[in-house]
Amino acid sequence: MEKILFELKPFLDTLVSSFSAVLNLEFTIINSKPISRISGTGVYESALNQKEWKNTYTDYVITTKERLIVIEPEKTYPKIIDKVSESYYSIILEPIKINDDVLGVLVIASFDEVQQKFLISNQDKLVKYLKNISELITSKILESKLRKEIFESNENLKEIINYVNEGILLFNKGTIVTNSIAESILCSNKVNIYNNLIVKIKQKIDESLEHRSDMESKIIEEYNDIYFMLFLELKFLGENKVLVLINTLEKIQTQNFSNSQQNNTFETIITQDEKMLDLKNKINTFSNNDSNVLIQGETGTGKELFARAVHDSSYRNKKPFVAINCASIPESLLESELFGYHSGAFTGASKTGKVGKIVLANNGTLFLDEIGDMPLYLQAKLLRVLNDSYVEPIGSEKPIKVNIRIISATNKNLTAMVENNEFRSDLFFRLNVIPMYIPPLRERKKDIQLLASYFIKKYNTKFNKNVRGIDIDTLEILDNYSWPGNVRELENTIEYAMNFKEKGNIFPEDLPKRISEDKTLRKNTFKAKNTYTYNNELTLKTNMNLYEKFVIQEQLDKYPKPLSNKNLMTLCNNFNISPATLYRKLK
Ligand SMILES: Nc1ncnc2c1ncn2[C@@H]1O[C@H](COP(=O)(O)OP(=O)(O)OP(=O)(O)O)[C@@H](O)[C@H]1O
Structure with a gap:
């Protein structure tokens, strides 16, 4: 602490020379222990190596710890001998203090009548000025002391966290300390994303500090069209301290990352x-x-x-x-x-x-x-x-x-x-x-017309068409069709029809054959009270399988969905087959 003002010499030199140039007075800053001039302008500059300080104004201020204003040196303090110059006119000295310790003294002096006149007429302002400079230097000292302490404690922490076998970043009062594993993870891909990652990690740290809580997060960083992902675990350690654990930096392909949909x-x-x-x-x-x-x-x-x-x-x-x-x-x-x-x-x-x-x-x-x-x-x-x-x-x-x-x-x-x-x-x-x-679409027939209209609207926009709606006969077909592919099949059906229409209604002939021709089958099926109609285009075996499926499905439809275990067993007992066989036959 005693030599701390010397560590600030470049800053004090700039301060002193710039104020002297503006105010046309001489400035100097003296360290208290050991008493020694750090910086000075004019005659003070040539007295940087001053050895004797006994009975000087500076010595007086260090002892009394008070500000000193001397307008007529000989008259006020005849016993004080200042060795710098015989021609002192007036001088103001301000102690630089931290708590009750005087670390140094800040001096403004006039060495001719013009300077003295200026000093006297601006005395109040200059006192205030010096006080502000003294405070500025004090805060600078405190800041540099803090930085030094943090640096030292960070060095200690670094030594400790280097023993941990995991990537660690420790945010401690404004600085980030990393262990060697974290450094090797962040630089592992030999690409220049280290700085970007650190900036993003810092944002996550800020979030953790703001919420005062632990967090888990991930960072995605793109470099040359390649995406890198880093997983973080943040532990809030208290005021201004967050510990970040990082895992390996994973390389990912763009298309792999989330196929999430933004719309609700x-x-x-x-x-x-x-x-x-x-x-x-x-x-x-x-x-x-x-x-x-x-x-x-x-x-x-x-x-x-x-x-x-x-x-x-x-x-x-x-x-x-x-x-x-x-x-x-x-x-x-x-x-x-x-x-x-x-x-x-x-x-x-x-x-x-x-x-x-x-x-x-x-x-x-x-x-x-x-x-x-x-x-x-x-x-x-x-x-x-x-x-x-x-x-x-x-x-x-x-x-x-x-x-x-x-x-x-x-x-x-x-x-x-x-x-x-x-x-x-x-x-x-x-x-x-x-x-x-x-539930399947065939069990919610009310939705068929609504969904069909919705898809017409959708494809009118997409294909830039002006199709009005669905003809009543078409609607009957759609209502009676079994929709094994459910809403997806309905949407495909409407999309198919709209490819061939510009305007007006969708008629039965606009539908895919598989559906329009199913109309008779369905109608007959309903009239014949759910019977299976033999299909000549298929083999006997396929017809038999389809018939079996039809019968099982018919029985299955009688139970509420999802099928409870009890009902499944009843059904299987009735058919005298195992559940596995039942599901195989339904495939
Ligand atoms: N109620 C609905 N309203 C609007 N569109 C729907 C509705 N239900 C299904 N769709 C549309 O039907 C298509 C099929 O839906 P989805 O993929 O969600 O079905 P799924 O049951 O997951 O099918 P699969 O079992 O074959 O994976 C999608 O295009 C979807 O947008």
């Missing part, structure tokens, strides 16, 4: 069916609760649309909605798609590794479509993620912490699959916290 899908669920409206209304009551949701329903009924609506209505809606279809990805790839892998985890693995969908969905929603097609060994792995909230990429020993909500969907009867040991019961219970069942 809630509004795009078109329905006037009571059951559907009830389902839609329920979304808002549970969407924020993080409970897993299992959506059951036939293909094309809108399961994904509902899943997105749950995500969009939840607080997770600013985070990714990541969808994966377990049936459309070969079993061998599903594991790496879901869990990701570490660089070089297996033969053929990309050198940079791959971020799995589970990790991509962190803090957001993971939509597992066709969950019934997930192989048993992956079901076990997924269950571990749900139980521990950690995911272990293939070939990595470092688990990554994740916070995801899972919405799964299936058109299979998972209850029956559980009973046949084709689906793990423990996973089923974890996924099926909130069950949702979407």
Whole structure:
């Protein structure tokens, strides 16, 4: 502390010379212990090496710790001998103090009559001026002291955190200290994204400081069209201190990152069916609760649309909605798609590794479509993620912490699959916290016309057409058709028809043959009270299979959906077949 003013010499030199130039008076700054001149202008500059300080004004101020104003030196303090010059006219001395310690003295002096006149007539102003400069120097000293302390404590911290076997950044009162592992992670890709990452990490630190809480977050940084993702765990340690743990910097492909939809899908669920409206209304009551949701329903009924609506209505809606279809990805790839892998985890693995969908969905929603097609060994792995909230990429020993909500969907009867040991019961219970069942379109006929009109509007805009609506005969066909592909099939049908129309109504002949020709079949079917009509174009065996399917479906339709276990067993007993055979025959 004693020599701290010397450390500020460049700053004090600038201060002294600039004030002297403006005010046309002489300035000097003297250190108190040891007493020695640090900086000075005019005669003071040539007296920088002054050795004798006894009986000087400076000595007097250091002793009394008070400001001194001397207008007529000889008369006021005859005993004080100042060695700098014989021609002192007037002088003002201001102590530089921290608490009660005098660190130095700030001096303004006049050495001729003109300067003295100026000093006397501006005495009050100059005193104020000196006081301000003294305070400025004091704050500068305190700041530099603080910086030094922080530097020292940061050096100590750095030594400590270097022992930790994890990437650590420690934010301590304005500075970030990193350990060597963090540095190697942040520079690992030898690309110039280090600075950008640090800026973004600092933003996350600010968030943690503002909320005074721990946080988990991820940073995506783009460089040369390649995306890098860094996962952070922030621990709020108290006032101005945050500890940041970082994991490996993952390289990801653009298309892998979130296929989330910005619009609120809630509004795009078109329905006037009571059951559907009830389902839609329920979304808002549970969407924020993080409970897993299992959506059951036939293909094309809108399961994904509902899943997105749950995500969009939840607080997770600013985070990714990541969808994966377990049936459309070969079993061998599903594991790496879901869990990701570490660089070089297996033969053929990309050198940079791959971020799995589970990790991509962190803090957001993971939509597992066709969950019934997930192989048993992956079901076990997924269950571990749900139980521990950690995911272990293939070939990595470092688990990554994740916070995801899972919405799964299936058109299979998972209850029956559980009973046949084709689906793990423990996973089923974890996924099926909130069950949702979407009825097929043929069970909500009211929606057919509404949806058809909605799709006409959509494709009028898309194709720039002016189709008015649906002819009454067409509507009858649409009403009577069984819609095995549900809403998706209806939308495709309208899209098909609109390709060939400019304006007016959609007539039966505008529909795909498969549907317009089904009219007679359906009508006859209804008249004949649900009988199967033999199809000459198909083989006997196919007709037999279809008839079997028809009979089973007819019985199945009599029970409420989703099918309860009890009803399933009754049905199977009646047919004298196992649930597995029943589902095989329905395929
Ligand atoms: N109620 C609805 N209102 C508007 N569009 C709908 C509705 N239901 C479904 N759709 C549309 O139908 C198509 C199929 O919906 P979606 O993909 O959500 O069905 P799904 O049940 O998940 O199908 P799959 O089981 O084959 O994956 C989508 O284009 C969707 O936007």
